[in-house]
Amino acid sequence: MASxxxxxxxVGVAAAAALVLAGCGTTxxxxxxxxxxxxxxxxxxxxxxxxxxxxxxxxxxxSNDPAVDWVTPFETETGCxxxxxxxxxxxxxxxxxxxxxxxxxxxxxxxxxxLIAGNNVEPVNMSLLKxxxxxxxxxxxxxxxxxxxxxxxxxxxxxxxxxMYSVDSVTPAPTSxxxxxxxxxxxxxxxxxxxxxxxxxxxxxxxxxxKPELGIKNPYALDKDQLAASVDLLKExxxxxxxxxxxxxxxxxxxxxxxxxxxxxxxVGANIASANGTNVETxxxxxxxxxxxxxxMISSESKNKNCAYLWLDYIASPKANAAVAEFFGESPANPxxxxxxxxxxxxxxxxxxxxxxxxxxWYWTTPVAKCLDGRTDVQCTDYSAWTKAWxxxxx
Amino acid sequence: xxxxxQHPVPGAPPARAAVPRPKAHxxxxxxHRSPNLRLAGLVTAxxxxxxxxxxxxxxxxxxxxxxxxxxxxxxxxxxxxxxNIVTVLTDPVYQRITLRTxxxxxxxxxxxxxxxxxxxxxxxxxASPRWQKLLVVAVLMPxxxxxxxxxxxxxxxxxxxxxxxxxxxPVGLESPGYGETAVILTLAYIWLPFMILxxxxxxxxxxxxxxxxxxxxxxxxxxxxxxxxFPLLVPSIIAGTIFTFSLSLGDYITAQIVGGTTQMLGTxxxxxxxxxxxxxxxxxxxxxxIAIITLYLFIVRRSGALNSL
Numbered sequence: 237m238a239s240x241x242x243x244x245x246x247v248g249v250a251a252a253a254a255l256v257l258a259g260c261g262t263t264x265x266x267x268x269x270x271x272x273x274x275x276x277x278x279x280x281x282x283x284x285x286x287x288x289x290x291x292x293x294x295x296x297x298x299s300n301d302p303a304v305d306w307v308t309p310f311e312t313e314t315g316c317x318x319x320x321x322x323x324x325x326x327x328x329x330x331x332x333x334x335x336x337x338x339x340x341x342x343x344x345x346x347x348x349x350x351l352i353a354g355n356n357v358e359p360v361n362m363s364l365l366k367x368x369x370x371x372x373x374x375x376x377x378x379x380x381x382x383x384x385x386x387x388x389x390x391x392x393x394x395x396x397x398x399x400m401y402s403v404d405s406v407t408p409a410p411t412s413x414x415x416x417x418x419x420x421x422x423x424x425x426x427x428x429x430x431x432x433x434x435x436x437x438x439x440x441x442x443x444x445x446x447k448p449e450l451g452i453k454n455p456y457a458l459d460k461d462q463l464a465a466s467v468d469l470l471k472e473x474x475x476x477x478x479x480x481x482x483x484x485x486x487x488x489x490x491x492x493x494x495x496x497x498x499x500x501x502x503x504v505g506a507n508i509a510s511a512n513g514t515n516v517e518t519x520x521x522x523x524x525x526x527x528x529x530x531x532x533m534i535s536s537e538s539k540n541k542n543c544a545y546l547w548l549d550y551i552a553s554p555k556a557n558a559a560v561a562e563f564f565g566e567s568p569a570n571p572x573x574x575x576x577x578x579x580x581x582x583x584x585x586x587x588x589x590x591x592x593x594x595x596x597x598w599y600w601t602t603p604v605a606k607c608l609d610g611r612t613d614v615q616c617t618d619y620s621a622w623t624k625a626w627x628x629x630x631x
Numbered sequence: 632x633x634x635x636x637q638h639p640v641p642g643a644p645p646a647r648a649a650v651p652r653p654k655a656h657x658x659x660x661x662x663h664r665s666p667n668l669r670l671a672g673l674v675t676a677x678x679x680x681x682x683x684x685x686x687x688x689x690x691x692x693x694x695x696x697x698x699x700x701x702x703x704x705x706x707x708x709x710x711x712x713x714x715n716i717v718t719v720l721t722d723p724v725y726q727r728i729t730l731r732t733x734x735x736x737x738x739x740x741x742x743x744x745x746x747x748x749x750x751x752x753x754x755x756x757x758a759s760p761r762w763q764k765l766l767v768v769a770v771l772m773p774x775x776x777x778x779x780x781x782x783x784x785x786x787x788x789x790x791x792x793x794x795x796x797x798x799x800x801p802v803g804l805e806s807p808g809y810g811e812t813a814v815i816l817t818l819a820y821i822w823l824p825f826m827i828l829x830x831x832x833x834x835x836x837x838x839x840x841x842x843x844x845x846x847x848x849x850x851x852x853x854x855x856x857x858x859x860x861f862p863l864l865v866p867s868i869i870a871g872t873i874f875t876f877s878l879s880l881g882d883y884i885t886a887q888i889v890g891g892t893t894q895m896l897g898t899x900x901x902x903x904x905x906x907x908x909x910x911x912x913x914x915x916x917x918x919x920x921i922a923i924i925t926l927y928l929f930i931v932r933r934s935g936a937l938n939s940l
Contacts, residue, residue: 331908354706425808479809479891493790495809628724630894
């Protein structure tokens, strides 16, 4: 009797499980919902809310520092209540954006094309955004924000991934990325690096300068051998890494305690560290550097498109753009912002509008099989190969 | 009896025998007659819950592991392939990560066992009843603090110039820095209460008279420990190890906070879900700890430890 009951229970449970699974089913591929709506022709009244996905420090509402606040003025001006979610890497941004829960995103070049390819963001009617006219011309219609002649968002600003070092422990002051590669052994266990596959490009930039025989022309266009050389360099570096960072606050804390003394960073990290009394310096090493050029984009699934348009326009307005650029430590997208920064030399420091300087920076781009440097005789390694290589480097 | 000849008092309850059966009783009678229906009524809700939350989730995980993802557009393609599973099992990187994770889980379990046995013994058998209560509360105390707070506290303790270095300086001990050792220390600290409690309960269940009898028969304390106490404790010890072992095997937060460059199975899953957006591969990796824990549970099931959980 008991055994029969148990058998029927098992059968019942199995049947129920089968039903549940049938309910889940295999949805073939899950094609993205193409937004059938045409590009917006006018900005209507705000919907009263806006969820923003951005790099840490791109939407400060005064909760970190009462003096740093450009979200509250936006809220009072438009009535759009802002919800901010920060992310640590472009990969994370892409993944979060695909949930469809966010209205706007600050996408770097290594995320934007993936978002466009996945139909996660939609073309933006730039003529509705009055501040777009002021934006530096060399930021407009670029490969990372424009596809097939359609603009996908508002340029926000750009900057370089810098080398940060602790003044007391690293002497003499470094001038080259050598400090984290060939000379990493001098500070073994106290070197840090950015925890993302895109960091492979930093190694490629270094090899471009020091191993010209590899023939790397663009750090995001690496064939098999070039990738292998970069991976070997990073595996060598791995022996001396104390921590990989993707959370800039954690990195700053490691510099403060002395657990880390040298490594790659964003200027915002150096700013926070200096504000906390940690003695650090940053520099753009002689080899050049990787960097970012960010674009605010609008989710194709957004239900708050009016607020989204208002935000895109607002963040490029001289005042807000100046506040963001200064807080994060980057060059503003709007030249008019340069007159409004607290530090009058800010735009000079960051070479805003200096097109020649901006050209030295290798902006994050998603590596794809079709070589970005125009080579047609080889296949380049794509981002999934980089992701696998990154796991292998970390071991 | 005499009452029956009188008219019933208005408003008084009518005599029971005259009442027809209310409908509700038919249902209970039906249940009474058919044990299968009774059983179905009792187990449908919990079984449904179990199926939905555990079995369906595991099945979904298993199925997902056989899919692939287009890394550029991030779309999961549902063509069946064993590529992910093969990579996880054959790629030296993932083999190394699996072994490392296993080693961390075993080390944490052993450290906790060595710490928990004497503590649990003291609380259960040596301390006075009043102290016993206080000590149990003291063991439970750390569980009131958030996991993250404890992990970050260890991050500070292990930092350069942190508490550990300061304490160790007179003896020439250095902080291990962020890495595998730090992960083991932190996890051993966080999971310790989960080891102490079942072992304490086990000690508590051993009657004092048994120990006295053993002594009366000439056993020395250590022999009593080995021959009387330990066999009775095995299920409790195993119960404790299930907690510490499985929790360490799946951990990914501590590894990120104090692990430095350490990759564990959990962090690989996390990276593939959050950063690389490669859910099929993450599912394939997550099957590894599930397999290990299932195997472990099968081995310990025979000890009867699962009955005392």
